[in-house]
Amino acid sequence: MESEARYVRIGLATLALFALLAFGLYWLAGGNDDKSGKRYLSYFQNQSLEGLQINSDVRMQGIKVGKVIDYAILPGEAHKVRVLMLVDERTPVLEGVKAVVARHMVTGLANIDLENPPQGGAPLMRIPEGERYPVIPEGVPKLTEVTNTLEELGASSQEALTRFNTLLSDRNQRALDNTLANLNRITGELAQTMPELHEAVASARRAADQVDGLGGDAREVLKGADDRLARVADDTAATLAAARTTLTRVDGEVSGLTGQVKLTADLAGQDIQTTAQSLRQAGDALQDTGRALANPARVLYGPSAKSLGPGETLR
Amino acid sequence: MKRLFCLLALLALAGCSALPGPAQPVTYYVLNDPGPVQPAQAPLPGVLLLREMDVPAFYQEARLAYSRTPGTRGHYEFAYWVEPPAKRLTWLLRQRLEASGAFAGVAPLAGGIVGDYQLNTRLIDFYHDAATPPGNVLLLIEAELVRRDKGSLLGRRIFVAQVPVARYDAAGAAAAMDLATTQVLEDIVAWLAKVAA
Numbered sequence: 184m185e186s187e188a189r190y191v192r193i194g195l196a197t198l199a200l201f202a203l204l205a206f207g208l209y210w211l212a213g214g215n216d217d218k219s220g221k222r223y224l225s226y227f228q229n230q231s232l233e234g235l236q237i238n239s240d241v242r243m244q245g246i247k248v249g250k251v252i253d254y255a256i257l258p259g260e261a262h263k264v265r266v267l268m269l270v271d272e273r274t275p276v277l278e279g280v281k282a283v284v285a286r287h288m289v290t291g292l293a294n295i296d297l298e299n300p301p302q303g304g305a306p307l308m309r310i311p312e313g314e315r316y317p318v319i320p321e322g323v324p325k326l327t328e329v330t331n332t333l334e335e336l337g338a339s340s341q342e343a344l345t346r347f348n349t350l351l352s353d354r355n356q357r358a359l360d361n362t363l364a365n366l367n368r369i370t371g372e373l374a375q376t377m378p379e380l381h382e383a384v385a386s387a388r389r390a391a392d393q394v395d396g397l398g399g400d401a402r403e404v405l406k407g408a409d410d411r412l413a414r415v416a417d418d419t420a421a422t423l424a425a426a427r428t429t430l431t432r433v434d435g436e437v438s439g440l441t442g443q444v445k446l447t448a449d450l451a452g453q454d455i456q457t458t459a460q461s462l463r464q465a466g467d468a469l470q471d472t473g474r475a476l477a478n479p480a481r482v483l484y485g486p487s488a489k490s491l492g493p494g495e496t497l498r
Numbered sequence: 499m500k501r502l503f504c505l506l507a508l509l510a511l512a513g514c515s516a517l518p519g520p521a522q523p524v525t526y527y528v529l530n531d532p533g534p535v536q537p538a539q540a541p542l543p544g545v546l547l548l549r550e551m552d553v554p555a556f557y558q559e560a561r562l563a564y565s566r567t568p569g570t571r572g573h574y575e576f577a578y579w580v581e582p583p584a585k586r587l588t589w590l591l592r593q594r595l596e597a598s599g600a601f602a603g604v605a606p607l608a609g610g611i612v613g614d615y616q617l618n619t620r621l622i623d624f625y626h627d628a629a630t631p632p633g634n635v636l637l638l639i640e641a642e643l644v645r646r647d648k649g650s651l652l653g654r655r656i657f658v659a660q661v662p663v664a665r666y667d668a669a670g671a672a673a674a675m676d677l678a679t680t681q682v683l684e685d686i687v688a689w690l691a692k693v694a695a
Contacts, residue, residue, distance in 0.1 A: 446612060449612050449646075450608075450610060450612070453547070453607050453608040453609075454608045456549065456607060456608070457549070457550065457607055457608040460549070460550055460552065461550075464552075464553065464555075464558060467554070467555030467558055468555060468558045470555060471555045471556070471558065471559065485575075486575040490572065490575060491575055492562070492564050492572065492573070492574035492575060492576075492577065492626075492628075492668060493564055493566075493574075493626065493628045493631070493632075493633070493666050493667055493668070493671070494665070494666055494667025494668060494669075494670075495522060495574060495575055495576050495577075495667070495668070496522055497522070498522060
């Protein structure tokens, strides 16, 4: 009887140990974590995910706010990795948030930093079509930005050096030497001709004074000439106006005369036609009269019976 | 001497007895255009000058003409026109043209007027065809229209009219000639309106 009671206690203790073991395992597996977080997706194709593991930290502002719970390289897109994150639901993941891979310099372990936009925004709730969770776009890490800037600076420096080399080419150096030599020669010659230049300037000044004196005389002459030219212009304008009037009158008279000549010629032509016709008919009539007078018997005795017209009789 | 003078006087009187006695009296006919006149549809803007009608020597005589045998012509002995037929036809044609209003103006050539057109006409034949009594009257006139500013011929045509004679004498012929005149002048006016347009 006593041994049976002991077996029951041993069995109960064993069951309790198994239950404790199962709870411990469940706790260690984090099975309860899902209940206190939200899931987000990110697709990485520009950043290396070296050192990223399941359960790697998801941080925001340097604080751990979640963990990586799954990742997979997309089939058919070798450079694109799909990462599923679990983020504490109290964490404000806003529209415009970016996901950046950060790596510990010593251990090489990677985590994902979530960077909200500085101006803030609405919580990221929208689930794209074909996805199960909201998608956080891939961002650009600070180090990469610095690297890109350094690369651009290097390229610009290279180009500047190339252009500087071109500027200092042998040909340009020779040209510069020649220019300097010419400049040196010119300045030397200028120094030698300086006295002559002084003399020339003095001569020019004297000439200007003379011209100034002449200018007064010339001004008087020009004024007189201007008056005379004005009178000549007035006379010319008057003459031209008179000539224009005369020409207009002559043109009108010529036009009238032309019309008169045309009219006269036309009427004369009509008269000539009529006169010629009358002369022709007079000639015909004269000829006919001569033919009638060729038979004096008819003139003396009148028409014969044979020449009578229809219905005519001799009494 | 006195005897000789008396003898010559008797001979002269004897000669006069040989002259023909009084014949049929002469009748003078007036050539007319009895009408009617058709007014023109659309008067032309130009002035038409009408030249005196050309006429052969035979028709210059102011007697009615006839023909008993084809190819011959004769004049009635006692039937005269008041005016030579060509001259009268020219005047009648001018009257008809003016009455129809076919042109803005119609004037005789050499009348001191400048014209745009000139109508030349020629009387070819105008006689009583008496070969088969009572016969027909035949009238043929040739007409040509000239554009005076260009000196170009616009058209030429011969107009013919044949009208039966009611009586076989000069009076019947004159009446038929009036009708033939109307017919030909009407045709000429209609033709002018077409050619000058």
